Amino acid sequence: MIEFFRHLDRRWIFLAMFFAIAIPILTGLTFPEDPSPMVRSVFQTVDDLPEGSSILIACDYDPASKGELEPMDAAFTRHCALKKHKIFYITLWPGAVPMIKKNIDILEDEFPNYKYGVNYVNLGFQAGQEGVIKVIVNELQDMYSFDDDGTNLDGIPITRDVKNIQQMDLIINISAGTPGAKEWIQYAATPYGIPMIAGTTGVGAPPLYPYIPDQLTGILGAIKAAAEYEQVLLEAYPEQCNNPRSRLGQQRMGSQLVGHLLIIGLIVVGNIVYFSDRKRGKV
Amino acid sequence: MNRCMIVWTLLLALGGAYLLARAVTGHMGLAYIRQRSFDAQAEFRGQIAEIDVQEQATQAAGMTLDKEKAERRNWLKTRLPAVQGIRWTSYDRVTPREQLNRNGQRDPDVRFSWSNTIGIWLAALGTLCILSFLYGDNVFYKLAEAVIVGTSAAYAMVVGFWSTVMQNLFGKFVPSLVRATVLPSIPESTQSEWIYIVPLILSVLMLWRLSPVGGWISRWPLAFFIGATAGFRLVHYLHADFVQQISSTIVPLVVFKTDGSVEIGTTLKNSGMVASVLACLVYFFFSIEHRGSIGRIARVGIYILMITFGAAFAATVMGRISLITDRLTFLFDDWLWWIDPIGKRVGL
Numbered sequence: 001m002i003e004f005f006r007h008l009d010r011r012w013i014f015l016a017m018f019f020a021i022a023i024p025i026l027t028g029l030t031f032p033e034d035p036s037p038m039v040r041s042v043f044q045t046v047d048d049l050p051e052g053s054s055i056l057i058a059c060d061y062d063p064a065s066k067g068e069l070e071p072m073d074a075a076f077t078r079h080c081a082l083k084k085h086k087i088f089y090i091t092l093w094p095g096a097v098p099m100i101k102k103n104i105d106i107l108e109d110e111f112p113n114y115k116y117g118v119n120y121v122n123l124g125f126q127a128g129q130e131g132v133i134k135v136i137v138n139e140l141q142d143m144y145s146f147d148d149d150g151t152n153l154d155g156i157p158i159t160r161d162v163k164n165i166q167q168m169d170l171i172i173n174i175s176a177g178t179p180g181a182k183e184w185i186q187y188a189a190t191p192y193g194i195p196m197i198a199g200t201t202g203v204g205a206p207p208l209y210p211y212i213p214d215q216l217t218g219i220l221g222a223i224k225a226a227a228e229y230e231q232v233l234l235e236a237y238p239e240q241c242n243n244p245r246s247r248l249g250q251q252r253m254g255s256q257l258v259g260h261l262l263i264i265g266l267i268v269v270g271n272i273v274y275f276s277d278r279k280r281g282k283v
Numbered sequence: 284m285n286r287c288m289i290v291w292t293l294l295l296a297l298g299g300a301y302l303l304a305r306a307v308t309g310h311m312g313l314a315y316i317r318q319r320s321f322d323a324q325a326e327f328r329g330q331i332a333e334i335d336v337q338e339q340a341t342q343a344a345g346m347t348l349d350k351e352k353a354e355r356r357n358w359l360k361t362r363l364p365a366v367q368g369i370r371w372t373s374y375d376r377v378t379p380r381e382q383l384n385r386n387g388q389r390d391p392d393v394r395f396s397w398s399n400t401i402g403i404w405l406a407a408l409g410t411l412c413i414l415s416f417l418y419g420d421n422v423f424y425k426l427a428e429a430v431i432v433g434t435s436a437a438y439a440m441v442v443g444f445w446s447t448v449m450q451n452l453f454g455k456f457v458p459s460l461v462r463a464t465v466l467p468s469i470p471e472s473t474q475s476e477w478i479y480i481v482p483l484i485l486s487v488l489m490l491w492r493l494s495p496v497g498g499w500i501s502r503w504p505l506a507f508f509i510g511a512t513a514g515f516r517l518v519h520y521l522h523a524d525f526v527q528q529i530s531s532t533i534v535p536l537v538v539f540k541t542d543g544s545v546e547i548g549t550t551l552k553n554s555g556m557v558a559s560v561l562a563c564l565v566y567f568f569f570s571i572e573h574r575g576s577i578g579r580i581a582r583v584g585i586y587i588l589m590i591t592f593g594a595a596f597a598a599t600v601m602g603r604i605s606l607i608t609d610r611l612t613f614l615f616d617d618w619l620w621w622i623d624p625i626g627k628r629v630g631l
Contacts, residue, residue: 017607021608025612026621028624065606067605068602068605068606068609094438095438095439125442125446126447127443127446128447131512145450145469146450150466151468152468155358155468155470157358187519187523190519190523190527202601203599203602205598206591207595210531214527215523215527222601223602223605244626245625251624252608255608259604260600260604
């Protein structure tokens with residue numbers, strides 16, 4: 001048996017991983033989520049704001065990270081709409097424009113009373129990375145004279161009186177890298193004391209933990225936290241339970257569990273092979 | 284042809300035949316759109332009437348209309364003459380089940396979309412081409428890789444051109460020209476800001492690199508960009524990372540409750556954090572040889588770093604599984620129609 005695993009072609013492992021992920025998707029396997037204190041804290045940050053608060057949602061990710069970040073992005077959008085907050089979408093990533101459009105689709109389909117230009121606006125993409133944050137923290141229209149459709153901001157009710165993003169009650173950054181959460185912390189949240197929460201990829205979460213709680217109110221790390229956030233949202237707003245789209249993160253957790261079990265199994269087998277070889281003096 | 288090749292050829296042929304059969308019978312990978320025609324004045328009048336109705340309702344309840352709604356109605360009224368004659372058609376992607384209305388009859392506004400269907404098939408075949416790298420490097424993978432790199436670069440360039448060069452540079456430098464040609468929504472009141480000649484000149488100097496003579500001129504704007512970027516990054520890094528992070532590490536090592544007893548959880552957390560930071564700093568302090576007690580502390584620092592890397596790697600694995608889950612969900616749902624987690628095809 002050990003000899004079989006020692007010479008196992010890596011393609012069999014890929015095939016095993018394919019089945020480990022595909023079968024839960026095909027069978028619709030999901031598990032109950034128990035939200036962590038961090039996720040509940042992030043939820044409360046959005047929920048405790050008074051109705052009609054201004055929230056900047058910075059979608060700094062592209063289709064390459066969509067699988068990981070789209071569920072939490074959608075959950076934040078739903079939560080803000082349920083609380084009737086004003087949403088300002090923005091991005092420093094050119095590939096994020098379609099991601100914002102997906103959020104707008106959610107608002108149009110599920111919240112028909114939410115009007116573009118009145119309750120939310122899409123400011124779109126601007127080149128310049130963290131330089132954009134540096135400018136809009138003092139003067140929004142120096143970088144964003146128009147929304148994503150080319151309408152002047154002075155002609156849009158929601159943006160007419162916004163001078164800069166210091167007027168935001170909260171920044172929500174969904175980040176897949178640079179520029180992302182770190183830059184928003186460095187150039188907006190820390191120097192101007194704007195409350196901020198972040199949702200990041202799994203690889204991006206550990207470097208952001210040192211910013212909590214002084215510079216970052218809370219963080220959602222990867223798909224697990226997104227699924228937990230959906231659970232808190234469903235508990236607080238039971239009317240969302242009938243909406244299958246509000247469980248996007250939870251639908252993906254079945255594959256996570258089976259995939260992780262396979263990886264743990266492979267690590268154990270790999271170690272058995274290694275120690276067996278060492279015992280025989282082959283290593 | 285060896286046995287392995289025959290097996291693969293058979294599998295691919297069977298898979299292809301299955302896909303062809305499902306596609307021909309209209310049971311996979313189809314996309315639909317809803318076509319809607321708009322008249323700007325009718326839309327504006329509809330919104331004004333809606334606010335009027337809301338005003339009557341609020342007045343009947345003894346209240347006044349929300350200020351924002353009143354402002355929006357005024358804005359709509361002032362824009363009404365300017366939008367006369369403006370008509371357009373929108374094509375919104377809809378789910379296959381929306382072909383049928385509530386009575387189960389075909390919705391005449393919903394129609395089959397060739398472009399979106401081709402998009403689904405291209406995305407599916409592109410995904411399979413990329414995943415084929417797991418078996419081994421091949422021409423399909425290289426083709427998909429080249430397409431991704433090319434389209435991403437072109438997309439970023441086009442988006443950057445319209446949002447930055449046209450809106451933020453020429454839109455402010457020569458607003459009347461840009462209004463008359465490509466961006467009619469620039470207000471008449473916008474004045475030329477001559478300061479924008481500086482970034483324009485710097486941009487031209489940067490592009491001078493492509494000139495056969497005087498390529499060295501591009502070093503001037505490059506020097507400016509590097510200097511300016513380094514300057515403002517340094518300031519913010521010092522503030523947000525260096526000073527603030529030191530400040531966040533200065534915490535009480537022993538935390539007492541109001542009744543004078545020790546709060547064990549927070550005490551352990553704070554002490555552990557400070558001890559970990561110090562141990563990691565000792566590991567990166569190379570002016571003293573890592574022997575004796577310094578060596579032992581440095582070794583603890585390594586363990587803490589390893590735990591951190593382990594946590595980061597585990598989170599990365601979770602992220603990678605999420606990505607493949609997303610792609611497989613796309614293949615099974617939008618392309619193959621094997622699953623329907625959000626009810627896109629209910630009733631079909």
